[in-house]
Amino acid sequence: MEGWDPNTKSTLTQIPLLTIKAGPRDGAAWTQRLKEEYKALIAYTSMNKSKDNDWFRISAANPEGTRWKGKCWYVHNLLKYEFDLQFDIPVTYPATAPELELPELDGKTEKMYRGGKICLTVHFKPLWAKNCPRFGIAHALCLGLAPWLAAEIPVLVDSGMIKHKDDVATSSET
Amino acid sequence: MEVELKELLNDLQSLKKSISDPSHLALIDKMHLHAENIATLEKSGTTRRSKVKDMSAEVVDSNPYSRLMALQRMGIVKNYERIREFSVAIVGIGGVGSVAAEMLTRCGIGRLLLYDYDKVELANMNRLFFRPEQVGMTKTDAAVQTLSEINPDVMLESYTLNITTVQGFDTFMSSLTNKSFQPTMSGSGVDLVLSCVDNYEARMVVNQACNELNQTWMESGVSEDAVSGHIQLLIPGETACFACVPPLVVASGIDERTLKREGVCAASLPTTMGVVAGLLVQNTLKYLLKFGQVSRYLGYNALKDYFPTMEMKPNPQCSNAACLERQKEYILAKPTRDAAAKAKADMEALSAAENPVHADNEWNISVVDDELDGSDTRNSGVLPEGIVHELPVADEYLKPPNTEVVGPADDLEELRRQLEALNAD
Ligand SMILES: [Zn+2]
Numbered sequence: 001m002e003g004w005d006p007n008t009k010s011t012l013t014q015i016p017l018l019t020i021k022a023g024p025r026d027g028a029a030w031t032q033r034l035k036e037e038y039k040a041l042i043a044y045t046s047m048n049k050s051k052d053n054d055w056f057r058i059s060a061a062n063p064e065g066t067r068w069k070g071k072c073w074y075v076h077n078l079l080k081y082e083f084d085l086q087f088d089i090p091v092t093y094p095a096t097a098p099e100l101e102l103p104e105l106d107g108k109t110e111k112m113y114r115g116g117k118i119c120l121t122v123h124f125k126p127l128w129a130k131n132c133p134r135f136g137i138a139h140a141l142c143l144g145l146a147p148w149l150a151a152e153i154p155v156l157v158d159s160g161m162i163k164h165k166d167d168v169a170t171s172s173e174t
Numbered sequence: 175m176e177v178e179l180k181e182l183l184n185d186l187q188s189l190k191k192s193i194s195d196p197s198h199l200a201l202i203d204k205m206h207l208h209a210e211n212i213a214t215l216e217k218s219g220t221t222r223r224s225k226v227k228d229m230s231a232e233v234v235d236s237n238p239y240s241r242l243m244a245l246q247r248m249g250i251v252k253n254y255e256r257i258r259e260f261s262v263a264i265v266g267i268g269g270v271g272s273v274a275a276e277m278l279t280r281c282g283i284g285r286l287l288l289y290d291y292d293k294v295e296l297a298n299m300n301r302l303f304f305r306p307e308q309v310g311m312t313k314t315d316a317a318v319q320t321l322s323e324i325n326p327d328v329m330l331e332s333y334t335l336n337i338t339t340v341q342g343f344d345t346f347m348s349s350l351t352n353k354s355f356q357p358t359m360s361g362s363g364v365d366l367v368l369s370c371v372d373n374y375e376a377r378m379v380v381n382q383a384c385n386e387l388n389q390t391w392m393e394s395g396v397s398e399d400a401v402s403g404h405i406q407l408l409i410p411g412e413t414a415c416f417a418c419v420p421p422l423v424v425a426s427g428i429d430e431r432t433l434k435r436e437g438v439c440a441a442s443l444p445t446t447m448g449v450v451a452g453l454l455v456q457n458t459l460k461y462l463l464k465f466g467q468v469s470r471y472l473g474y475n476a477l478k479d480y481f482p483t484m485e486m487k488p489n490p491q492c493s494n495a496a497c498l499e500r501q502k503e504y505i506l507a508k509p510t511r512d513a514a515a516k517a518k519a520d521m522e523a524l525s526a527a528e529n530p531v532h533a534d535n536e537w538n539i540s541v542v543d544d545e546l547d548g549s550d551t552r553n554s555g556v557l558p559e560g561i562v563h564e565l566p567v568a569d570e571y572l573k574p575p576n577t578e579v580v581g582p583a584d585d586l587e588e589l590r591r592q593l594e595a596l597n598a599d
Contacts, residue, residue: 021493024340031586038589045596057597060590066340070597090338092382095417095493096375099338111439113373114292119439125374129420129565132493 003123005147012142015044021133023093024066033094034065037136044138055149056085056141065089068137072102074149076157079164085145094133097125097140100148108161111152118148179213225326229255229282238325239282251463258327260462261355261364263287265337265346265380267313269447270394270454271370272303277455278328279321285329285355286321287364288314289346291336301444329355338379347383365462367391368454372440374421374565381416384408385496388503392461394454395423396447398440401476402426403450405457407468411500414486417493420563424473424482427560446476473561482558493568 004012018036022029041058048054058070066089073082083105087098099117106116113119124144128135135143156162186209190202223238231243245251262283264271267290275286290313294304308316314332321330333349335342353363367389369380377393384391388410396403402424408415453472460466473482488501557563 025343035584035586035589038586038593039584042589042592042596045593049596059594059597064340088336088339090375090379091340091343092338092375092378096338096378099375113439114295126566130568132568 003121004143008142008147011047011146012139014047015138015142016040017134018094018136019133021094023091023095024064024089025091030065033133033136034060037065037138040136040138044142055146058085058137058141061086068098072141072145072149074153076154079157079166081153081157081162081164094136095129097128097135097144098137100140100145105156105162109152109156111148118145120144121147176213179209182209183213222323222326229258242281251465254463256463257282257459258284259356260366261285261287262458262462263289263350263364263367265289265367265369266371266376267317268292268370268372269298269301269442269444270396270451271368272301272313272317273448273451274368274370274394274455274458275317275321276303276324277451278458279325281455281459282325283328285331287331287333287349288317289333289335289337290314291334291342301442301447337383338375343379343383346379347387350383350387350389362387362389364389366458368458369393370451370454372396377416377421381408382494382496385410385415385494385500388500390461392454392457394450396442396450397423397426399426400441400443400446402474403446403453403476404471404473405450405454405469406471407457407461410497411488411502411504413470414488415492415494415497415500417497418489419486420565420567422471422484422486422557422561423564424475424480425560425562426475427477443476446474449474449476471561475560478560480560482560484558484561 016039018033018040020029020033020036022033024030026033045054045056048056055074056070056072058068061067061069067086068089069084069086071082072085073080075081083102085100085102087100089098090096099113101116102112102118103116105112106114111119127143128140131139153162157164183206186202186206190199190206193199193202226238229239229243230237231240231247233240233244242257243254246254260283262278262285264275264278264286267275267288271288271290275288278286292313294308294311294313294316296306296309298304299306303320304313304316305320308319311319312332312334314334318330318332321328331349333345335345337343337346350362350364350367353359355363359365367380367384369377369391371377371380372395377395380391380393383389390407390409393406393408393416394404404422404424406422407413453469453474457469457472461468469483470485471483473480475481488497488504490498490501492498492501
């Protein structure tokens, strides 16, 4: 795991791995996979809470578990910046990772594809490919979204591209 | 529009006659002049050509197909007019796909199916095809607008959707199998699918659809540093599918680690994209109209002007189930294929004996393909110089970083509740 910071690395190793290689078009096998996804997400969320590093909420937005919605946040200079988070489980999952979207930041940073899809590092896709089908949604959040927020949010705040919600009212008047 | 303007001019004329106050006359005359100017502009702006029933080889200025039909006269293509029978699906109407669509439109292709979910942005203006006044339109709508003006003979279908989602994929599949354009077609409803998307995820989806439909397709790509690209022909069961081996890309010769990626996702050049679109459509024309050699893989390294080529056999251990089915069918069909090849070779030998051999016949001889015998199908792993794998293979032997593995079982609803409980506080 070259190119990852030690913190991400140690967190990743504590998220349970998945075993079933099934995507949304695989019927009953997908339901089994979905159970594994939930277990990994439950374990990851509990772990974050116990370490006082809670940073996202995510729930299935449809009964099939193919669309997910939630929130993620990042604390910079003691202020909390929160964003909507959403993604679809692609039909070729888990061979390909879900493309994580932060729609509110669409067009605000170069490190994003259109539609608010975050631009992952060169290290993410190879690691995902190597670990198919063991990595799931929880791993994508840990390896994809967490490092992205840590790298991009400070830049976006410092450059004034995003404002803290408490500052919005006052700054919009000036 | 024309009728409306005529009406307006008539109304102004009658208004002028009926009016008693002469001080208004100058104003009415001015309005009349404006209306006439609009009518002139309108006429010059929309000189759309009407549809052409048959492709003519007649060399006159007014024939849009004369230079294409000349290919037939010169003996390069046997029957150029067949192009009107073909349907091509283009997935991704970006820097490569839009240019490929324009080329096929100008060539007089029968039907184009266009897929994209994105809108035209000013940031796309460093590429070809889209115009600044189309900013904000969906790429599919903007493409249909331009393409139908260029050549009204082409039947255009546009699909504004994301093929990687479950719903988008269903629409994608059903649109490919619709045979209303050529009801007699065997297989799917299109002759070729061109993948012009910019990411691995979408390519894997096109691969999935084409493996399931037994649909021949071509893949294209431009590197994120904009200085290399490639095209690849994929015939389910016969060639490697996109999942058989990790994606192959042309090495730009730049060390990835020295590539400065901070602050940008990808670079793009109209040149590299135009070259790749040109290579893609050239291969498409050769494949559809049966002339020349159709490339299986053709790379382009812009820094060195190096064009590596290669071929890849399917991987019997491919992770894609539909690919394995197609491989089985391909092996089973070997006797039929051999018989057809022999019959064709005999026919050609016969006609060669009757007629003196023409230089332009050279490429029409079909080479009896060199069969996979079921054992020697593993890709040797030796790639031509300058081509590298973009991603590693799933490493089955990698020791899990964590011994704890979640198993199935349990109740889905209960798990959902557990996560929601955690989410609640
Ligand atoms: Zn395959």
